[in-house]
Amino acid sequence: MNPRQITPALLRGMTQPRTRRDFFRVTGLSAAGLALAACGVQGQKAAPPKADAVKDYWAKQSKHGKLVFANWPEYMPEDQAPLKKFTQTTGISVEYKEVIQENAEFFGKADPVLRAGQSLGYDIVVMTNGVQLQHMVELGYIVPLDHSRMPNFLANAGDKYKERAYDPGNQYTMPYSSGVTGIAYNTKYVKDDITSIEALFDPKYKGRVGMMADAQEIGNFGMFALGVDPEKSTEADWKKAGEKLKQQRDAGIVRKYYDQSYIDAVSKGDVWLTMAWSGDIFQRQLAGEPVKFVVPDEGGTIWTDNMLIPKGAANPVDALTLMDYLYQPAVAAELDEFIQFVTPIPAVQDLLREKAATAKGEDKKALEDMVDSPLMFPSAADYAKLRTYTTLTTQQEQVFNSIFQSITQA
Amino acid sequence: MKRLTPYLLALPSWLWLAIFLVVPMVAMASVSLQTGNAIDGYAMTFSFSNYADALGRYSDQLLRSLLYGGLATVAMLVIGYPVAYWIAFKGGSRKSVYLFLLLLPFFVSFVLRTISWNFLLADNGILFGTLKGWGVLPEGFHVLATTVAVVGGLTYNFLPFMILPIYVALERVDPRVVEAAQDLYATRAGAFRRVVLPLSLPGVFAGVLMTFVPATADPVNAQILGGTANTMIGNIIQTEYLTNLDYPTASALSFTLMAILLVGIFIYARALGTENVLEAAAR
Numbered sequence: 219m220n221p222r223q224i225t226p227a228l229l230r231g232m233t234q235p236r237t238r239r240d241f242f243r244v245t246g247l248s249a250a251g252l253a254l255a256a257c258g259v260q261g262q263k264a265a266p267p268k269a270d271a272v273k274d275y276w277a278k279q280s281k282h283g284k285l286v287f288a289n290w291p292e293y294m295p296e297d298q299a300p301l302k303k304f305t306q307t308t309g310i311s312v313e314y315k316e317v318i319q320e321n322a323e324f325f326g327k328a329d330p331v332l333r334a335g336q337s338l339g340y341d342i343v344v345m346t347n348g349v350q351l352q353h354m355v356e357l358g359y360i361v362p363l364d365h366s367r368m369p370n371f372l373a374n375a376g377d378k379y380k381e382r383a384y385d386p387g388n389q390y391t392m393p394y395s396s397g398v399t400g401i402a403y404n405t406k407y408v409k410d411d412i413t414s415i416e417a418l419f420d421p422k423y424k425g426r427v428g429m430m431a432d433a434q435e436i437g438n439f440g441m442f443a444l445g446v447d448p449e450k451s452t453e454a455d456w457k458k459a460g461e462k463l464k465q466q467r468d469a470g471i472v473r474k475y476y477d478q479s480y481i482d483a484v485s486k487g488d489v490w491l492t493m494a495w496s497g498d499i500f501q502r503q504l505a506g507e508p509v510k511f512v513v514p515d516e517g518g519t520i521w522t523d524n525m526l527i528p529k530g531a532a533n534p535v536d537a538l539t540l541m542d543y544l545y546q547p548a549v550a551a552e553l554d555e556f557i558q559f560v561t562p563i564p565a566v567q568d569l570l571r572e573k574a575a576t577a578k579g580e581d582k583k584a585l586e587d588m589v590d591s592p593l594m595f596p597s598a599a600d601y602a603k604l605r606t607y608t609t610l611t612t613q614q615e616q617v618f619n620s621i622f623q624s625i626t627q628a
Numbered sequence: 629m630k631r632l633t634p635y636l637l638a639l640p641s642w643l644w645l646a647i648f649l650v651v652p653m654v655a656m657a658s659v660s661l662q663t664g665n666a667i668d669g670y671a672m673t674f675s676f677s678n679y680a681d682a683l684g685r686y687s688d689q690l691l692r693s694l695l696y697g698g699l700a701t702v703a704m705l706v707i708g709y710p711v712a713y714w715i716a717f718k719g720g721s722r723k724s725v726y727l728f729l730l731l732l733p734f735f736v737s738f739v740l741r742t743i744s745w746n747f748l749l750a751d752n753g754i755l756f757g758t759l760k761g762w763g764v765l766p767e768g769f770h771v772l773a774t775t776v777a778v779v780g781g782l783t784y785n786f787l788p789f790m791i792l793p794i795y796v797a798l799e800r801v802d803p804r805v806v807e808a809a810q811d812l813y814a815t816r817a818g819a820f821r822r823v824v825l826p827l828s829l830p831g832v833f834a835g836v837l838m839t840f841v842p843a844t845a846d847p848v849n850a851q852i853l854g855g856t857a858n859t860m861i862g863n864i865i866q867t868e869y870l871t872n873l874d875y876p877t878a879s880a881l882s883f884t885l886m887a888i889l890l891v892g893i894f895i896y897a898r899a900l901g902t903e904n905v906l907e908a909a910a911r
Binding site: 322323325326327329353356357425433467472473474475479482486487488612613616619623624627628 | 665666667668685688689746750751752753768770772773852854855856857859863864867869870871872873874
């Protein structure tokens with residue numbers, strides 16, 4: 219509207235005080251609304267599924283020839299070659315979406331949809347073991363898997379990836395890949411070899427240290443610094459870890475509490491050393507950036523990203539077919555060569571070794587580095603240093619989060 | 629029927645308001661008084677202590693948000709008024725070109741624009757890296773992860789919402805009024821202070837409202853450009869909603885923020901005597 223057309227009458231209408239009667243009218247309307255909305259948010263704690271019900275569910279499903287796969291960024295080669303081969307072999311087309319950036323945020327957005335009994339529109343979703351995955355299970359948001367349709371998984375998955383505390387018996391999930399949270403540093407600025415977690419608390423690096431904002435990640439590192447095993451930690455340990463991290467912040471050592479953006483910060487040199495995820499750093503190294511990754515002597519966190527079928531998925535059979543397809547060693551090797559995290563399929567190491575033997579030049583070197591890397595194929599000794607996240611009940615989670623969020627969001 | 633027509637014509641907008649404003653607000657008010665957790669569900673307990681708890685825990689972040697919002701608004705006013713003035717009085721036939729140029733960067737997504745500051749202002753990036761290379765800046769100098777970066781980001785991101793209303797107000801000032809003032813021996817400064825400025829106050833009023841409110845509630849700038857002590861209330865509300873699934877606390881904080889902003893606006897409107905100003909402008 220042309221401002222010149224604002225008439226005095228319109229302006230008066232917009233600016234003059236409402237009369238008392240108007241006020242009561244509005245309140246009356248609101249009161250009606252209040253009555254309407256007085257119901258609470260329903261809880262949906264689900265009982266474990268019965269075997270018969272699972273069987274019935276799968277008996278009713280059929281193949282549709284398409285599926286939607288929601289995954290994290292940098293978890294699939296750009297040309298999506300593994301998925302294209304899948305389509306050629308099975309005739310199932312895959313719509314691949316990189317829509318998951320953070321577990322908490324993803325769950326926060328998915329929860330109201332699943333709670334209302336609607337579909338997310340994804341047939342496979344990838345989530346890290348942690349409180350959000352635990353909530354997904356507790357709330358009955360995941361379709362239980364049909365073990366008769368996953369022969370590759372049963373034959374090829376490593377033992378560690380079949381016996382996981384957060385999903386005993388693989389009732390709901392199949393690992394996509396694992397990774398380690400450790401320390402990354404920019405070798406242009408940090409000339410020492412970093413081996414200890416104490417480097418993150420060293421005043422020498424004041425204002426140049428990055429820590430992660432995620433409560434479970436930073437909580438674990440606070441506990442490692444104190445020599446506490448997070449898997450066996452108590453509320454008293456969390457508080458002590460909180461104190462340690464608070465001192466670190468108040469001394470000005472931490473520059474920022476990062477999400478995925480830590481990786482640009484360390485490769486540009488805004489921070490010199492930071493908490494980091496293993497595979498991210500390898501990909502940067504391959505790109506020629508001066509970054510290095512270590513698991514501190516005191517310990518590092520191992521986590522697993524898991525594929526699952528969310529409740530209400532339209533194409534569960536197609537989804538399960540793809541999930542199992544990825545468990546063929548040859549397919550997994552091709553994928554792991556790109557993503558460079560820890561694969562749940564031990565046979566991949568030999569396949570990559572064979573490939574390295576026939577490769578030439580730079581490719582050969584890159585492949586040999588991968589095969590020998592303890593961060594892609596951890597040895598038993600490496601696994602001994604690695605811990606998972608603290609398992610938390612809903613009540614404990616509130617305490618845990620508030621301890622560590624009071625540091626990261628001061 | 630004739631008597632009812634205006635009401636019928638207004639019906640769609642009333643419905644719109646009811647469905648998309650009143651109902652969600654009331655639902656949120658209801659949630660803000662509930663207790664429970666995401667797994668077992670939330671039940672209405674009329675727990676007004678949610679408000680006290682939330683305020684007790686997050687008063688720092690709330691005050692900081694008001695401070696940052698205020699600082700950014702002042703900065704926008706200082707930068708924006710001269711720009712609006714120049715376009716309105718000196719823009720000549722190219723006014724619309726200048727306005728277009730002003731808005732051009734804002735065709736890009738808000739978050740992307742903020743992230744690009746991260747690249748521009750990187751410690752050793754194209755700007756500071758070069759200056760450090762010349763020895764103009766000390767090695768440890770940085771802007772990212774500081775209050776300056778956050779307030780600067782807010783200022784940049786909301787600037788057009790300050791400039792446009794002021795421009796609209798100034799554009800309506802009849803140049804002959806200024807000439808008349810000068811004929812009556814007003815100095816240039818005097819004519820500005822006693823004629824142009826009062827006539828542009830409605831624009832300033834609208835500009836301040838349109839920038840202070842969103843700047844105070846914004847979570848993006850603090851997250852992308854801030855450091856360890858720059859968390860704003862928007863970030864807290866986001867974490868409570870999405871990470872902790874603590875809907876009551878998040879709702880209570882949202883309402884508190886809204887109440888503070890409404891009271892602030894009310895006092896501000898009274899102090900500036902907006903009604904008189906607007907009436908004067910309309911005549």
